[in-house]
């Protein structure tokens with residue numbers, strides 16, 4: 001089964017981000033549910049891919065094919081000399097100014113993740129991005145993924161070709177769902193968890 005995370009990663013890269021081979025792509029939140037698919041898909045689509053995650057998951061991001069990795073506990077992707085054509089913002093809720101600083105002058109940021117807190121709508125940063133975008137040369141966007149047959153077919157083709165593999169950290173039986181959710185909320189999961197029924 002192809003989960004929503006994979007569909008989200010594909011739509012963010014292709015439909016919203018309009019990624020092209022050779023572009024520099026930053027996946028902020030490379031080690032989680034959406035990010036583990038996004039890194040693999042960005043590579044499969046020919047992008048030079050940088051993954052951002054925490055120290056203990058850098059090896060995972062590398063194993064997914066990331067050309068470069070950034071440890072967000074030590075380095076700031078927006079402080080580096082590098083600039084990116086496309087940023088998929090999945091984790092950490094960086095400010096819009098940090099996202100813009102890390103983009104090329106005409107680059108695109110796709111905000112996928114929710115707010116870390118502090119906004120009554122839960123979408124303050126996303127809405128500010130959409131409001132600001134028409135007034136700057138960079139494109140700042142948000143989106144909500146949709147289930148579409150053609151995307152499922154595309155993902156199935158990548159899986160069949162061996163370029164996309166779901167990263168399942170652990171499998172839990174149904175009666176241990178609370179434990180699984182605690183692991184997820186504690187940020188301890190690498191990729192996805194699966195529940196067996």
Ligand SMILES: NC(=O)c1ccc[n+]([C@@H]2O[C@H](COP(=O)([O-])OP(=O)(O)OC[C@H]3O[C@@H](n4cnc5c(N)ncnc54)[C@H](OP(=O)(O)O)[C@@H]3O)[C@@H](O)[C@H]2O)c1
Nearest residue numbers: 008029030031032033034053054072091092113114144145
């Ligand atoms: N727009 C849509 O249609 C859509 C669809 C699906 C999901 N989402 C949203 O996307 C978000 C992520 O979902 P997920 O399933 O991928 O979550 P997840 O499995 O919990 O992954 C979160 C990722 O964010 C990283 N992260 C945490 N703090 C960070 C920081 N300060 N800087 C950079 N990266 C950081 C984590 O790295 P470490 O684990 O190494 O700390 C991990 O890679 C959620 O808010 C979810 O609601 C949106």
